[in-house]
Amino acid sequence: MKLSDVKTVLSANVLACENLLENEVHSACGSDLLSDVLAFVKDQGLLLTGLVNSQVVRTAEMMDIKAIVFVRGKKPTDDIIELAEEYGIVVFTTELPLYKACGELYLTGLGK
Amino acid sequence: MAENVMRLHYTVSDTDFAVAGEASSSVKKVLKQLGVPGEIIRKVSIAMYECEINMVIHADGGEIDVEITPEKIRMIHKDRGPGIKDIETAMQEGYSTADENVRELGFGAGMGLPNMKRYTDEMNITTVIGEGTTVDMTVYVKNK
Ligand SMILES: Nc1ncnc2c1ncn2[C@@H]1O[C@H](COP(=O)(O)OP(=O)(O)OP(=O)(O)O)[C@@H](O)[C@H]1O
Numbered sequence: 001m002k003l004s005d006v007k008t009v010l011s012a013n014v015l016a017c018e019n020l021l022e023n024e025v026h027s028a029c030g031s032d033l034l035s036d037v038l039a040f041v042k043d044q045g046l047l048l049t050g051l052v053n054s055q056v057v058r059t060a061e062m063m064d065i066k067a068i069v070f071v072r073g074k075k076p077t078d079d080i081i082e083l084a085e086e087y088g089i090v091v092f093t094t095e096l097p098l099y100k101a102c103g104e105l106y107l108t109g110l111g112k
Numbered sequence: 113m114a115e116n117v118m119r120l121h122y123t124v125s126d127t128d129f130a131v132a133g134e135a136s137s138s139v140k141k142v143l144k145q146l147g148v149p150g151e152i153i154r155k156v157s158i159a160m161y162e163c164e165i166n167m168v169i170h171a172d173g174g175e176i177d178v179e180i181t182p183e184k185i186r187m188i189h190k191d192r193g194p195g196i197k198d199i200e201t202a203m204q205e206g207y208s209t210a211d212e213n214v215r216e217l218g219f220g221a222g223m224g225l226p227n228m229k230r231y232t233d234e235m236n237i238t239t240v241i242g243e244g245t246t247v248d249m250t251v252y253v254k255n256k
Pocket residue numbers: 035162166167170171191193194195196202203207208209210218219220221222223224225226245
């Protein structure tokens with residue numbers, strides 16, 4: 001699935017790396033526990049989370065995650081966005097809560 | 113035999129949680145430039161990142177030394193924190209003494225040390241109560 005399709009499905013805004021929306025992801029994970037992401041995630045392209053801090057971006061970078069979705073309308077601060085730009089990680093925000101955002105993506109077949 | 117070692121040194125400050133992970137990130141970049149296989153880079157980055165976060169949330173920062181050779185990557189994390197009372201307990205999945213502030217940031221699940229163990233080939237912890245902890249980890253580049 002292209003990141004531009006993720007944007008459409010989640011009615012998301014793009015806050016970082018808008019130039020990378022043509023990139024594809026094949027799986028996703030939703031979590032509010034960064035230690036779990038570091039422990040269990042394998043080759044996930046997309047991270048959906050209700051956490052908003054710069055360690056979300058660093059965790060994504062360590063795991064080679066291509067894009068982050070901040071759910072429930074949470075707005076990342078400028079330093080978070082700058083860090084994502086530096087690492088080449090796309091940042092989305094959506095009004096949907098975590099469960100619904102994951103559900104909508106799953107329904108399209110992502111990660112099934 | 114020619115010595116072929118690259119050494120990197122980092123200071124981890126405990127004052128700014130936002131910059132925790134910079135050392136791991138920098139090492140990741142270096143390994144990429146050296147052409148180290150992606151799977152190895154992933155193991156090193158995750159282990160080092162977990163350890164770096166621990167140095168910030170459980171100790172008062174410290175120093176990291178990294179040695180890179182064609183055979184292996186060794187990371188030595190030395191902090192000036194309170195030390196670990198019972199290493200065996202601390203190594204168990206789910207054991208954490210992290211407080212509410214740390215949990216709100218997404219850490220404190222008690223997965224860090226088991227994670228480091230899983231992603232590295234050698235791991236040694238030495239700790240002195242009231243003085244600090246040293247976590248010494250090695251990832252092999254080539255299978256031994
Ligand atoms: N450098 C350290 N200095 C002092 N205590 C430590 C140190 N590293 C780990 N510990 C102790 O060991 C426990 C387990 O560490 P571990 O990294 O597995 O989990 P955590 O850091 O609490 O949570 P997580 O890593 O999942 O975010 C910690 O809660 C803490 O009590």
